[in-house]
Amino acid sequence: MPLNDIRDRAAAALAAALEAELGHRPDEVVLEVPPRRDLGDLAWPGALPLARVLKRAPRQIAETVAAQAVWPPEVRKVEVAGPGFLNLWLDRTEVLGRLLRGEHGGVFGSAVKTVVEHTNINPNKAAHIGHLRNAVLGDVLVRCLAGLGLEVEVQNYVDDTGVQVADVVVGLLHLPETDLADCLGDEPVRRDELIERAIALDSGGVPDAATDDFDDFCWALYPRVTARYAEDDAFREHRAEVLHAVEAGPGGLDLEQSLALLRGAVIGGDPWPQRAVAGLAAAVADANLRCHLATMARLGIGYDLLPHESDILRLGFWRRAFDLLRESGAIRLEAEGKNAGCWVMSLAASPEFADMDDPDKILVRSNGTVTYTGKDIAYQLWKLGLLVDADGARFDFGYRRYADWRQDGPAEPVRYVGGGEGRCLASTTAAPEQRLEGRSFGAAGRVYNVIDVRQAYPQRVVKEAVRVLGHPEAADSSVHFAYEMVALTPAAVRVIEQRSGTSFGLSDDEMAKPYVEMSGRRGIGVRADEFLDVLVDAAEDAIVGRLDGAGEPADIAERARAIAVGALRYLMARQSRNRVLAFDFDEALAFEGDTGPYLQYSAVRAAKIFDKLEARRGEGRFSADELPSLAGLEVPDDLWGLVLECARRRDVVAQAVGSLEFSLLAQHTHGLAQLFHRLYHAHPVVPEDDAALRALRRAVFTVFVGEMRVLLEELLGIPIPGEM
RNA sequence: CCGCCUGUAGCUCAGCGGGACAGAGCAACGGACUUCUAAUCCGUGGGUCAGAGGUUCGAGUCCUCUCAGGCGGACCA
Numbered sequence: 001m002p003l004n005d006i007r008d009r010a011a012a013a014l015a016a017a018l019e020a021e022l023g024h025r026p027d028e029v030v031l032e033v034p035p036r037r038d039l040g041d042l043a044w045p046g047a048l049p050l051a052r053v054l055k056r057a058p059r060q061i062a063e064t065v066a067a068q069a070v071w072p073p074e075v076r077k078v079e080v081a082g083p084g085f086l087n088l089w090l091d092r093t094e095v096l097g098r099l100l101r102g103e104h105g106g107v108f109g110s111a112v113k114t115v116v117e118h119t120n121i122n123p124n125k126a127a128h129i130g131h132l133r134n135a136v137l138g139d140v141l142v143r144c145l146a147g148l149g150l151e152v153e154v155q156n157y158v159d160d161t162g163v164q165v166a167d168v169v170v171g172l173l174h175l176p177e178t179d180l181a182d183c184l185g186d187e188p189v190r191r192d193e194l195i196e197r198a199i200a201l202d203s204g205g206v207p208d209a210a211t212d213d214f215d216d217f218c219w220a221l222y223p224r225v226t227a228r229y230a231e232d233d234a235f236r237e238h239r240a241e242v243l244h245a246v247e248a249g250p251g252g253l254d255l256e257q258s259l260a261l262l263r264g265a266v267i268g269g270d271p272w273p274q275r276a277v278a279g280l281a282a283a284v285a286d287a288n289l290r291c292h293l294a295t296m297a298r299l300g301i302g303y304d305l306l307p308h309e310s311d312i313l314r315l316g317f318w319r320r321a322f323d324l325l326r327e328s329g330a331i332r333l334e335a336e337g338k339n340a341g342c343w344v345m346s347l348a349a350s351p352e353f354a355d356m357d358d359p360d361k362i363l364v365r366s367n368g369t370v371t372y373t374g375k376d377i378a379y380q381l382w383k384l385g386l387l388v389d390a391d392g393a394r395f396d397f398g399y400r401r402y403a404d405w406r407q408d409g410p411a412e413p414v415r416y417v418g419g420g421e422g423r424c425l426a427s428t429t430a431a432p433e434q435r436l437e438g439r440s441f442g443a444a445g446r447v448y449n450v451i452d453v454r455q456a457y458p459q460r461v462v463k464e465a466v467r468v469l470g471h472p473e474a475a476d477s478s479v480h481f482a483y484e485m486v487a488l489t490p491a492a493v494r495v496i497e498q499r500s501g502t503s504f505g506l507s508d509d510e511m512a513k514p515y516v517e518m519s520g521r522r523g524i525g526v527r528a529d530e531f532l533d534v535l536v537d538a539a540e541d542a543i544v545g546r547l548d549g550a551g552e553p554a555d556i557a558e559r560a561r562a563i564a565v566g567a568l569r570y571l572m573a574r575q576s577r578n579r580v581l582a583f584d585f586d587e588a589l590a591f592e593g594d595t596g597p598y599l600q601y602s603a604v605r606a607a608k609i610f611d612k613l614e615a616r617r618g619e620g621r622f623s624a625d626e627l628p629s630l631a632g633l634e635v636p637d638d639l640w641g642l643v644l645e646c647a648r649r650r651d652v653v654a655q656a657v658g659s660l661e662f663s664l665l666a667q668h669t670h671g672l673a674q675l676f677h678r679l680y681h682a683h684p685v686v687p688e689d690d691a692a693l694r695a696l697r698r699a700v701f702t703v704f705v706g707e708m709r710v711l712l713e714e715l716l717g718i719p720i721p722g723e724m
Numbered sequence: 725c726c727g728c729c730u731g732u733a734g735c736u737c738a739g740c741g742g743g744a745c746a747g748a749g750c751a752a753c754g755g756a757c758u759u760c761u762a763a764u765c766c767g768u769g770g771g772u773c774a775g776a777g778g779u780u781c782g783a784g785u786c787c788u789c790u791c792a793g794g795c796g797g798a799c800c801a
Contacts, residue, residue: 028741035744045743048781058781082744083781122801162801342799353727353797365799372801456728457796484729484795514793542763563763575737578729580794587736587750592763594737594749601763609760616760659740667738670748677764686760724763 003647004654005103006095007031007042009072010088014044017069022054022061031088033648037641040079040087047084058084092635093627096643099703101624111150112445112477115383116142119156119296119303120451123288124164125222126215127295128525129583130452130486130518136572136717137483138450139301140662143410143715144653153441156293156303157379160285161310162372164520166242168218169281171225172198173272174238183220192263195280199259202287206403206416207294215291216527218284223523245277249314253279293403293425295528297414299565300717302405305441306427311397312378314430318370320387320395321378322363330468331363341366350464361461373458377465384466384474385443394443398434402427411565411712411719446477453482453578481660483577487515488526489584496526515582526583535564538589539597543724555722562721563597569718570596574666594670596718602673603708603720605680606701612686613698622699629695639683639700642675646707653715669711676704 011029019025026046034043047062054061062080071078077089118138121131138154145152159165172180172195181188184197201214229236250258258279265272289306296302312318322343325331331345343364347353363374381387387395405414406422416425426436451459459480467475488496490511497503504524510516518525539560544552553559571588575581591597613619635643648668656665685701688694712718 030741032741032743039744043744048743051781085744159801164801339799362799367799369799371799376801453729454795455801458801482729546761546763576740579737580730582736584736590750592749595763597763598749601761605761605764612760655740661740663738664740667748670738674748678766680760681756681765684760688760724761 003095003644004651006072006074006090010042010075011044013069013071014046014065014086017065018050021064021068022056024050024054026050033644034085034087037637037644039081039085040077041090041644042088044086044088045084047086051084062086090644092640092643093630093633095647096630096635096699096703097624097627099643099646099707100622100627100699102706113151113153113443114145114446114448115153115155115442115444116145116448116450117155117157117383118142118450119292119301120159121288121292122159122162122164122520123285123292124168124218125288125520126213126219127292127528128486128518128520129528129531130525131292132299132528132531132568133483133486133572133581134450134452135296135301136299136569137481137577137662138448139299139717140569140573140665140715141448141450141481141657141660143717144657144662144665147653147710147715148650148657153305153444154303155305155307155383155441158285158289158306158308159372160282160289160308161246161313163239163243164222165281165285165288166239166246167225168222168284169242169246169277170235170238171221172280172284173242173277174235175221175224175228179224180221183217183224190266192259192266195262196259199255199283199287202283202290205418206290206297213291213294213529214287215295216529218288219520219523219527222520226521241272242277242281245272245274246281248274248278249310250279250282251275255279255283258283293416295532297405297416298529298532298561299569300407300411300413300719302407302414302423303425305399306402306425307379307397308428309375311428311430312375312382313370315395315397315432317378317382317387317395318375320389321381322370322374324381324387324469325363325377325465328469330465334360345461345465345468347461347464350467352460352464361458373461376458376462380447380449380462380466380478381469383442383444383447384471384478386466386469386471386474396432396442398429398431399426399436399439399441400429400434401425401436409719410714411562411717413561413565446479448479448481450481450483452485454485456480456482479660481577484580485517486581486583487517488524489515489582492526492583492585493524495585496524515580531588532564532568534585535567535589536560539563539567539591542591542597546724553723559721559724562719563591563600563724566596566600566712566718567591568596569716570599570666573662573716574670576663577661597724599669599673599708599712600718600720601724602676603705603712604722604724606676606705606708607720608723609685609701610698610705616686619694619698621705622695622702626695626699629692630699633692633696635696635700638679639696642672642679642704643700645672645675646703649707649711665711665715669708669716672704672707672711676701 011031015026015029031042031044034040047058050061051058059080062084066078066080066086074091074094075088076091079087081087116138119135121127142152142154177188177191180194198217201217253275258276261273261276331343334340334342334344342362344360344362347359353359364370401424403416403425404422405416405425407414463475463478466478493516543556543559610621652668656662683697685697712720
């Protein structure tokens with residue numbers, strides 16, 4: 001964008017003048033955007049701290065620089081203000097012209113391949129609004145990186161061998177049939193039939209989403225399993241049995257065969273056949289995964305790769321990572337003490353962990369199984385291209401085409417399509433000879449892991465492991481994008497309890513706190529699809545409520561969807577990442593004020609101007625060819641404020657990515673919408689008969705419309721409906 | 725006990741390279757639709773930026789301490 005370009009050249013001119021006139025070579029010249037427009041378009045406060053160094057009055061320094069610098073042509077006026085601020089005014093028409101010509105700044109940073117890992121929902125139940133925060137933040141990061149010109153690969157990690165999937169399988173195999181029937185909303189029948197009915201909820205492929213899917217069944221089932229564990233120790237032993245079966249794998253059994261074996265076991269009263277249990281577990285994990293993909297598709301979120309934890313294990317990634325760690329002396333086998341029999345990574349030598357009581361992290365349990373952190377180290381090494389064998393050859397997964405998806409616009413929903421058309425979503429496989437034509441994955445120069453802040457400690461361990469294996473730069477390029485959790489306000493908890501007709505049994509103490517933590521184990525939470533449905537309904541009501549007697553528009557569903565997605569994505573993006581997001585229905589369903597629909601409305605309103613302009617005057621958007629017609633026209637302050645803000649996009653995106661604080665981007669977009677809404681009343685376009693004035697307004701609003709399209713649709717993933 | 729995060733208007737939050745009068749939204753009250761859609765705009769009221777020290781020409785912003793809350797420091801993830 002032009003502003004950073006002009007600023008860089010102005011800063012260079014300033015630095016040169018400082019050196020030539022005052023013999024001072026500054027480390028860095030920082031030009032900022034002043035808080036008020038009457039203080040100029042760019043400002044340099046640097047004369048104030050220099051006063052002491054140069055032993056001159058700050059105003060004198062600023063005045064000397066102002067007079068002597070060879071300013072770039074876009075700088076129209078320079079003034080010294082207050083105690084010694086140097087304020088610059090830009091050539092407004094010139095900046096406007098550049099924006100209309102769509103000039104962009106240079107490439108951002110070094111163009112390394114970047115992997116972003118996000119979503120990562122345990123495939124044992126439906127996604128909830130906490131997962132939405134993860135996915136939206138991750139997706140906005142991806143969009144911003146791509147917007148800055150970087151190659152980005154999006155990975156959604158599937159923990160398909162963990163205990164949580166096993167718990168659901170335990171529920172299917174061992175909870176009373178009445179429980180299963182309850183969760184299905186069905187009459188109790190024989191267990192194998194209930195299992196088959198549950199599995200039948202999975203439509204195959206990536207479903208069209210919405211509620212009452214397989215993941216919703218698991219959402220209901222899972223808390224019943226954990227509750228039973230708590231009251232019955234014997235029941236808990238089923239978990240180990242299932243985990244054992246999952247570890248051994250289904251041995252080539254498909255789902256049909258597994259179900260048949262399970263049916264046979266029920267009829268014969270035999271113990272569960274291990275391979276069939278593993279087959280069922282695989283089906284549960286995969287069905288939930290596809291439900292998650294469908295949920296995220298509604299928000300326009302797609303992925304490149306689904307790395308499976310089971311493949312990391314089967315392909316010996318962990319074994320190799322373990323060897324590398326052992327060879328480098330980073331881990332050791334504890335012979336005694338509380339960690340006896342475990343392989344631990346010593347963190348004592350790392351200054352970051354020095355203050356800890358027990359600066360060791362267990363990677364291999366005394367029973368020989370690897371912890372999640374251990375697996376994550378192997379995965380991280382692979383992502384960075386650092387998991388190599390003794391000959392230096394990279395370890396890699398096998399890959400298969402999992403699905404194909406398409407998107408009609410940058411903020412449109414993702415649609416999973418058949419037959420190899422569209423973008424390929426790949427899955428890892430355990431057969432390394434399986435390749436996908438022309439595709440390669442991992443081996444990134446930079447890796448972002450979008451994971452909530454509660455996992456900061458294991459994430460630091462992973463990073464430290466990369467470092468001690470002799471890859472300090474790669475460790476520095478491994479970024480934990482940490483964000484605070486989404487919790488529920490007590491009011492939201494009451495709404496859910498009322499709606500579902502159940503009680504979570506929370507104590508008065510818990511309900512007196514400002515927020516209640518969500519818990520899949522206890523079934524406390526708002527499911528993502530459920531919330532999206534509520535949002536869509538509320539949006540429809542809002543549309544109908546504003547119709548004022550007119551007939552219902554044909555595209556009402558599409559409009560409502562866009563508004564719901566806008567409200568949701570903005571809600572997740574606008575808040576600073578290290579603050580707990582206390583979810584409240586009233587607040588989340590607000591469509592006025594500082595909300596997604598407010599931003600969308602500004603874009604719709606602006607686009608509408610051009611529709612009416614076309615219809616009534618035959619004039620369209622302002623094109624760069626018309627620029628000469630603006631010669632000699634002064635851009636008034638208020639319109640200029642909007643233009644200058646539009647010019648700042650690149651700065652804002654770079655700052656947001658640098659600090660991983662996308663509330664900056666949300667806020668900037670909100671500010672822009674706000675400026676437009678204010679101008680809307682004072683600067684009518686269609687009714688304006690003065691051609692020159694109309695041209696100027698067309699020019700400014702053309703820039704605004706284009707800018708909002710990029711900010712909302714491309715970067716924030718918020719669709720702009722045709723009408724609202 | 726140790727580490728990280730948070731504390732700004734009644735409520736939810738901005739203010740993340742120290743800088744020029746501390747901002748939005750919600751809620752309250754009062755205005756503006758024969759006009760390019762009022763999901764908008766304008767106005768009013770509302771703040772010892774948790775507290776105390778310090779650094780600086782200048783501190784909501786940086787440092788130290790105190791207080792309050794949250795999260796980590798698992799052979800859970």
